[in-house]
Amino acid sequence: MxxxxxxxxxxxxxxxxxxxxxxxxxxxxxxxxxxxxxxxxxxxxxxxxxxxxxxxxxxxxxxxxxxxxxxxxxxxxxxxxxxxxxxxxxxxxxxxxxxxxxxxxxxxxxxxxxxxxxxxxxxxxxxxPEMLQTAHGSLTIGLDARPGQSLLVRGGTSSVGMAAAILAKRLGMTVLSTTRDPGKTSALTRIGVDHVLIDDGAVAPQARIFAPGGVDAALELVGAPTLPDTLRATRVHGVVCFTGMLSNRWIVKDFYPIGYIPSGVRLTAYAGEATDLPADVLQSFLDDVATGHAPxxxxxxxxxxxxxxxxxxxxxxxxxxxxxxxxx
Incomplete structure (x- = not known):
């Protein structure tokens, strides 16, 4: 049988x-x-x-x-x-x-x-697994994130957005995360987010209050509708990584790079696999969770x-x- x-x-x-x-x-x-x-x-x-x-x-x-x-x-x-x-x-x-x-x-x-x-x-x-792999790959492969940099997470209360914030804080970055719901602010501050931005569609002006020249790095998790504003929040030679599609829209129609991307801002993307998450990175994260150093x-x-x-x-x-x- x-x-x-x-x-x-x-x-x-x-x-x-x-x-x-x-x-x-x-x-x-x-x-x-x-x-x-x-x-x-x-x-x-x-x-x-x-x-x-x-x-x-x-x-x-x-x-x-x-x-x-x-x-x-x-x-x-x-x-x-x-x-x-x-x-x-x-x-x-x-x-x-x-x-x-x-x-x-x-x-x-x-x-x-x-x-x-x-x-x-x-x-x-x-x-x-997927939360850590996507966040880790976005920060390392997609953004080449460095200690001391500022990071904007667009779609901050998603699981990947929260994991990215946690990893970024472990790295020594200043983290700005967005949410459309003011009631979710505490969920972000509890994991160490430095500045919570209420996403009304125009996050760039808010981000530049804390990073006047623009953020060093930005992780786009919402998708095509918010990508132009996320690009505007980023400094010259800063990097935006398109990873998520919370909006269910991932196609940029009639894409004209010169008109779409602000001068000097770099746009990349990340779509990873299990091989992008080394076993030692996973084990280190699990050990930090066990000791209370990573939520x-x-x-x-x-x-x-x-x-x-x-x-x-x-x-x-x-x-x-x-x-x-x-x-x-």
């Missing part, structure tokens, strides 16, 4: 009611792949985009969603990892070209498994049975941090 697992399946794009909790066969890892028994996973906007049908032909259905997962190695035909070893995984086609983390088990390519050691609870650990901004923890509620909260935009689903 085939062993089964519980998994959340999206048969076709649409409303939250299209997410179905079903019993599926436990997947077998092919050569070069690893099976992970999932303990927790975080929710991500890209999964919302997939559920709403914005992923286009990149996704086939039915599909188990989830671009990240945290748990323990359950089977590794290559012998690279030990059964029971703690591991995180993300990206690489998870939840899009092959079944992802919204399940009790997932199989992923060997090169996107990141081992770690931690006594933190699974809900906290489950919040970290993990978790908003709400759900179970698989309440995945529709979790997606509804993510879609509402009312979360103040990462949404996590515990599986065990």
């Amino acid at each position: 085939t062993a089964t697992m519980r998994a959340v399946v999206l048969d076709e794009p649409g409303p939250v009611s299209n997410l179905h909790l079903r019993n599926l066969p436990i997947p077998e890892p092919a050569p070069g792949w690893v099976r992970i028994k999932i303990k927790a996973f975080g929710l991500n906007r890209s999964e919302l985009h997939t559920r709403l049908g914005y992923a286009g032909d990149a996704v086939t259905y039915p599909r188990v969603l989830g671009i990240e997962a945290t748990g323990i190695v359950d089977a590794d035909p290559s012998g690279t990892f030990t059964t029971g070893q703690q591991a995180m995984t993300m990206m690489g086609g998870m939840g899009r070209t092959f079944d992802g983390g919204y399940a009790e088990y997932t199989c992923v390519p060997l090169n996107q498994v990141i081992p770690f050691r931690s006594n933190l609870d699974w809900a906290t650990l489950g919040a970290i 993990v901004p978790v908003d709400t923890v759900f179970t698989l049975d309440h995945i529709k509620n979790a997606h509804g909260l993510m879609e509402s935009g009312h979360a103040r941090g990462k949404l996590v689903v515990r599986v065990d």
Whole structure:
């Protein structure tokens, strides 16, 4: 009799009611792949985009969603990892070209498994992989951030925005973060943000109060609608990194660089993979969390049975941090 697992399946794009909790066969890892028994996973906007049908032909259905997962190695035909070893995984086609983390088990390519050691609870650990990878990659690869610089985080109360602020403060940067909701100000100051800017669409004038010449670096997490204003908030030779699309708009139509980008401001982008998060960086962050030197901004923890509620909260935009689903 085939062993089964519980998994959340999206048969076709649409409303939250299209997410179905079903019993599926436990997947077998092919050569070069690893099976992970999932303990927790975080929710991500890209999964919302997939559920709403914005992923286009990149996704086939039915599909188990989830671009990240945290748990323990359950089977590794290559012998690279030990059964029971703690591991995180993300990206690489998870939840899009092959079944992802919204399940009790997932199989992923060997090169996107990141081992770690931690006594933190699974809900906290489950919040970290994609959030840390995206924030770390944006600051290092995208912005080449340096101690003493100023950083503007556009979309500051998103999980990646909060993680970026935390990493930037650890690096010794001055952090300005935005939110559209004044009620979320305290959520940002608690993680060390120096200046909270209320986003009314014109953040640049506010940012230049604290950085008169413009900020050294800016992380754009909202998307195409706010990018021009974020560019205007940045100094000559400063860098803006386009990473997120909280607005669900990521295309700049009729892009004319000379008219769009302020003279001397540099625009780049970041879209990373698991290989952009070195194991030692992950372990260092986990150790800092364990000693209280780095917070993990978790908003709400759900179970698989309440995945529709979790997606509804993510879609509402009312979360103040990462949404996590515990599986065990």
